[in-house]
Amino acid sequence: MTEPILIMRDLKKYFTVGHTGVIRRKPIDVKAVDGVSLELYAGETFGLVGESGSGKSTIAYMVAGMHRPTSGTIEFRGRDLFEGGGGRPLDLKKEIQIVFQDPGSSLNARRTIAQNLAVPLRIHKPDEDVISATLRLLELVDLPPSYMYRYPNMLSGGEKQIVAIARALATDPSLVILDEPTSALDVSVQGKVINLLMRLQRELNLTYLFITHDLSLMRNIASRVAIMYLGKVCEVAGGAEFFQRPEHPYTQMLLSSIPVISDEEEALKPAKMVPRGEIPSPVNVPPGCSFNTRCPYVFEQCMQADPQMIELHSQHFARCHLLKAEN
Amino acid sequence: MGVEMTSAVQATQLTAEDIARLRRESRRENWGRAWYKFSRNPLSLIGAGTIIFVVCLAIFAPWIAPYPEHVKPFTDFANASQPPSSQHWFGTDEIGRDILSRVIYGYRFSLTMGVTVLAIVVPIGVVLGLVAGYFQHRWPDTLIMRTTDIFLAVPPLILALAIASILEPNLFNAMIAVSLTWWPWYTRLVYSITTGLRNEFFVTASQVTGASTSHIIFREILPNCVSPIFTKMSLDMGWVIIIGASLSFVGLGVQPPKPGLGTMVASGTRYLPDDWWISAFPALAIVVVVLGFNLLGDGLRDLFAAEDG
Amino acid sequence: MLDGINMVVYPGEKVGLVGETGCGKTTTMKTALNVLPMPPGQIESGQIHFKGQDLLAMNGREISRIRGREVTMIFQDPMAALNPVFTVEEQFSPVIKHAANARLSKKEVRARAIAALEEVALADPERLLKAYPTQLSGGMRQRVCIGMALATTPQLLIADEPGTALDVTIQAQVLRLIHDLVEDLNTSIILITHSLGVVRETVDRVYVMYAGSVVEMAPTPKLFANPLHPYTQGLMESVPRLSGGGVSQGIPGRIPDYMDPPAGCRFHTRCPHVMDICSRQKPPVFRIDGEDGEVDGVHEVTCFLYDGEHGAAATTGEVTT
Numbered sequence A: 001m002t003e004p005i006l007i008m009r010d011l012k013k014y015f016t017v018g019h020t021g022v023i024r025r026k027p028i029d030v031k032a033v034d035g036v037s038l039e040l041y042a043g044e045t046f047g048l049v050g051e052s053g054s055g056k057s058t059i060a061y062m063v064a065g066m067h068r069p070t071s072g073t074i075e076f077r078g079r080d081l082f083e084g085g086g087g088r089p090l091d092l093k094k095e096i097q098i099v100f101q102d103p104g105s106s107l108n109a110r111r112t113i114a115q116n117l118a119v120p121l122r123i124h125k126p127d128e129d130v131i132s133a134t135l136r137l138l139e140l141v142d143l144p145p146s147y148m149y150r151y152p153n154m155l156s157g158g159e160k161q162i163v164a165i166a167r168a169l170a171t172d173p174s175l176v177i178l179d180e181p182t183s184a185l186d187v188s189v190q191g192k193v194i195n196l197l198m199r200l201q202r203e204l205n206l207t208y209l210f211i212t213h214d215l216s217l218m219r220n221i222a223s224r225v226a227i228m229y230l231g232k233v234c235e236v237a238g239g240a241e242f243f244q245r246p247e248h249p250y251t252q253m254l255l256s257s258i259p260v261i262s263d264e265e266e267a268l269k270p271a272k273m274v275p276r277g278e279i280p281s282p283v284n285v286p287p288g289c290s291f292n293t294r295c296p297y298v299f300e301q302c303m304q305a306d307p308q309m310i311e312l313h314s315q316h317f318a319r320c321h322l323l324k325a326e327n
Numbered sequence B: 001m002g003v004e005m006t007s008a009v010q011a012t013q014l015t016a017e018d019i020a021r022l023r024r025e026s027r028r029e030n031w032g033r034a035w036y037k038f039s040r041n042p043l044s045l046i047g048a049g050t051i052i053f054v055v056c057l058a059i060f061a062p063w064i065a066p067y068p069e070h071v072k073p074f075t076d077f078a079n080a081s082q083p084p085s086s087q088h089w090f091g092t093d094e095i096g097r098d099i100l101s102r103v104i105y106g107y108r109f110s111l112t113m114g115v116t117v118l119a120i121v122v123p124i125g126v127v128l129g130l131v132a133g134y135f136q137h138r139w140p141d142t143l144i145m146r147t148t149d150i151f152l153a154v155p156p157l158i159l160a161l162a163i164a165s166i167l168e169p170n171l172f173n174a175m176i177a178v179s180l181t182w183w184p185w186y187t188r189l190v191y192s193i194t195t196g197l198r199n200e201f202f203v204t205a206s207q208v209t210g211a212s213t214s215h216i217i218f219r220e221i222l223p224n225c226v227s228p229i230f231t232k233m234s235l236d237m238g239w240v241i242i243i244g245a246s247l248s249f250v251g252l253g254v255q256p257p258k259p260g261l262g263t264m265v266a267s268g269t270r271y272l273p274d275d276w277w278i279s280a281f282p283a284l285a286i287v288v289v290v291l292g293f294n295l296l297g298d299g300l301r302d303l304f305a306a307e308d309g
Numbered sequence C: 001m002l003d004g005i006n007m008v009v010y011p012g013e014k015v016g017l018v019g020e021t022g023c024g025k026t027t028t029m030k031t032a033l034n035v036l037p038m039p040p041g042q043i044e045s046g047q048i049h050f051k052g053q054d055l056l057a058m059n060g061r062e063i064s065r066i067r068g069r070e071v072t073m074i075f076q077d078p079m080a081a082l083n084p085v086f087t088v089e090e091q092f093s094p095v096i097k098h099a100a101n102a103r104l105s106k107k108e109v110r111a112r113a114i115a116a117l118e119e120v121a122l123a124d125p126e127r128l129l130k131a132y133p134t135q136l137s138g139g140m141r142q143r144v145c146i147g148m149a150l151a152t153t154p155q156l157l158i159a160d161e162p163g164t165a166l167d168v169t170i171q172a173q174v175l176r177l178i179h180d181l182v183e184d185l186n187t188s189i190i191l192i193t194h195s196l197g198v199v200r201e202t203v204d205r206v207y208v209m210y211a212g213s214v215v216e217m218a219p220t221p222k223l224f225a226n227p228l229h230p231y232t233q234g235l236m237e238s239v240p241r242l243s244g245g246g247v248s249q250g251i252p253g254r255i256p257d258y259m260d261p262p263a264g265c266r267f268h269t270r271c272p273h274v275m276d277i278c279s280r281q282k283p284p285v286f287r288i289d290g291e292d293g294e295v296d297g298v299h300e301v302t303c304f305l306y307d308g309e310h311g312a313a314a315t316t317g318e319v320t321t
Helices: A056-064 A090-095 A113-124 A130-140 A157-169 A187-204 A215-221 A239-244 A249-257 A300-304 B016-039 B042-059 B099-134 B139-152 B156-166 B171-197 B201-209 B213-249 B261-269 B277-308 C025-032 C060-066 C088-100 C106-119 C125-129 C138-150 C168-185 C196-202 C220-225 C230-238 C276-280 C308-315
Strands: A004-020 A026-041 A045-050 A071-076 A096-099 A175-179 A207-212 A224-229 A232-238 A310-313 A316-318 C014-018 C071-074 C156-160 C188-193 C205-210 C213-219 C286-289 C299-301
Touching (some): A004 A207, A026 A045, A026 A056, A026 A232, A045 A056, A045 A215, A056 A096, A090 A113, A096 B201, A113 A130, A113 A157, A113 B201, A113 B213, A130 A157, A157 A187, A207 A215, A215 A239, A224 A239, A224 A249, A232 A239, A232 A249, B016 B042, B042 B277, B099 B139, B099 B171, B139 B171, B156 B171, B213 B261, C025 C156, C025 C188, C071 C138, C106 C125, C106 C138, C196 C220, C205 C230
Parallel strands (some): A175 A207, C014 C188
Antiparallel strands (some): A004 A026, A004 A071, A224 A232, C286 C299
16 A cells, blocks of 8 residues: 555544533543544545444544644644644645535535635635636536536535535645535435546545445445544454454444345344444443443453454454454 | 536636626526516515605605705795695695605605615624624624623613704714614624524635635625625614604604604694694605515515525 | 325335435325425325225314324434423323323323333333433434334324434334334334335335335335336435445436426436336336235336336336236
């Protein structure tokens, strides 16, 4: 593999949601992200998968510069994204862009498509003609030029999302964060958007950090997948390997929960793993391994110590007391 | 043409004229759509028609009013207190002035008052609301919103009365007084919209891409506030006209012999019920213009609601 | 907007109604329960029979005797279905009283509520009754809703996207729970969903809806083994597979405006097998398989491809006889 384009080291993000006590007030923290270390390689699609409260979106927002980490670092091509105290410099903003989940709110409904696309163009390409740059962007994403002066509410959900992708690409970024870009779309429309994203990745040599809860989708497009549960990463592996040999009990539970439409897929689901229990609130993460309230294989050690991430076999990492490295 | 121009036509082949045409067509299409929706509501059409009529009356008053000289100091006791007739459609008042002419001129004062007050109030209120909303939970929010609370605690009519009685009682001071108490409503309206919008993804997206704060506030958020602001402005015109008339009624607005609608109603009350037309027609004129603005405002609100849905 | 919907649900049967945004699946069920706001809703024609009685001909009181007692409903968003200012018990009691149709003491109502909560696998039901909906997780709220819906032992449960707002591991549990409970109670269920996977794992028979009309109906195994309508086929191809194989382009075009649906077959604007007749005439229902009255054998499709006269060639090898 090529060298990493993005490195997260022991990344933590706590949000204070309240205080306890009256005299000795202690903050109540939600550990949205709690010690995550990941590497993204140039040109890959890295799938970050998790359920609500897993912290996957918080990671996306930190990489995009919307939140500052509580501790830990994120390096982009060797540069610390949060060096110094102030805002992120414009040349880094240019390199890292984000596409949001909700096509309804990610475009300004009171401004035309051209005006929406002009925002990044004016900031990052002040010397270029805005209209011709807008036309080139529309062509890049296969939208007709007649859309320029339309308003977002005249477009379908899928088309809006495609405009949002075009806007992210306006700055010629190298890393694009995709925060559930298709989960609000109907499945018959999703394919078009995903295929567009894949084509753009090849043509423009983009790296994707793909945030999603849809493992079936990741099976088809991700080069590597990481699973998050309550602010921590449970398992990281290459796409195909991940689905053939899921190691962490939570990964197995997730896979067995997916509603599938063929027997062939049914065979891939870990049959013994019956989903059970509720996801604990991120305010009250259980001590030890955070999955110990739902894990069917739970034993004493799980209640006391949080397991370490180990490399089980080449490029396949997991964090579970049951699992031992192969050699 | 806009429909046929599909992706078969490559964007790079478009000439400047093509783009200009596209823009014209889209604009026409958007306006056409808005007009279609607006025109589907008969009440808002009536409202808009009334407003246009009244505005024309006010602008062209010297040419429309049958007796323009009756607006200046004028007496004609021979024709005093005439009931409505073909010469004086609305009758004449206690000193023989044509009421129709005075009502037409009265609209000038009412509309001037409404427009001036809104012209002072809206920009101030909107900018403060945008700033406070965008910096929610920070000091500009606290400073601005607590100030609006203080101003909102004062009833507009009372403040207007106070100011008008301290200063000279005239239309200008009345407008200042009303403006002082009116801007917080716009601040509040825009504040509530802004606090909702600042977390929308399109705002975040411009932040991530590096847009300046003033760009986000004025180019991204403000356009989303325009429709509720217009709606409120239309409804407020009616209110401001009523307050102006009320001030004139108690003698603190338009001063006689100038023909304020409220002043005319007030002076006519002495001759009720026998010479009812002296105050009834100016009162009716107030009702018509206020109703017009309210119908228009409701129509605009429905129009904008349908657009968002 | 709805156009000629024919649906039959047999006692104890689990039926799925699948379709994408705006296809009219929720509207159909609201019409069936007579809760559609009218105006703007309008029923042009048709009947809805529940145990032989026409629901559309009934007055408000007769309907409400059936609704909430013999026919109950659960929704996508359990937070919206529960009132946040009342405790679970305060919301549970009227349901039980309405259902019982007899005078119950406070104690009896409470006992029944507790039993219902235990039924939906909620631990510590007594404490739960005192809780407010906001204090519960999404999965627990949906369980409470299921408990309320089934407390009356209804004969028909209508579940509108019951797992869509939930995380996948929680959704799996909720669907399993609904599945097991309706089997135990011998309740019929209509499961409304956009997810083919959910349908396949939960129901016996499926109706596929597109733009306000039913395009295909088949027993679940038959539908997934041999989807006939081009829309059903396109939908199935669009679903990314856990077994890999890439992501298909999906169905071209966009879902038609339901205010102004295309003439003829409503799918003809997006159909890869479109023929001349499709834009001119509305396709009738073609019975591909099964006999009248045969509950789990009938496979019907609303598409001219399966008309011997027009599209016999296209169907060769696809029609099972």
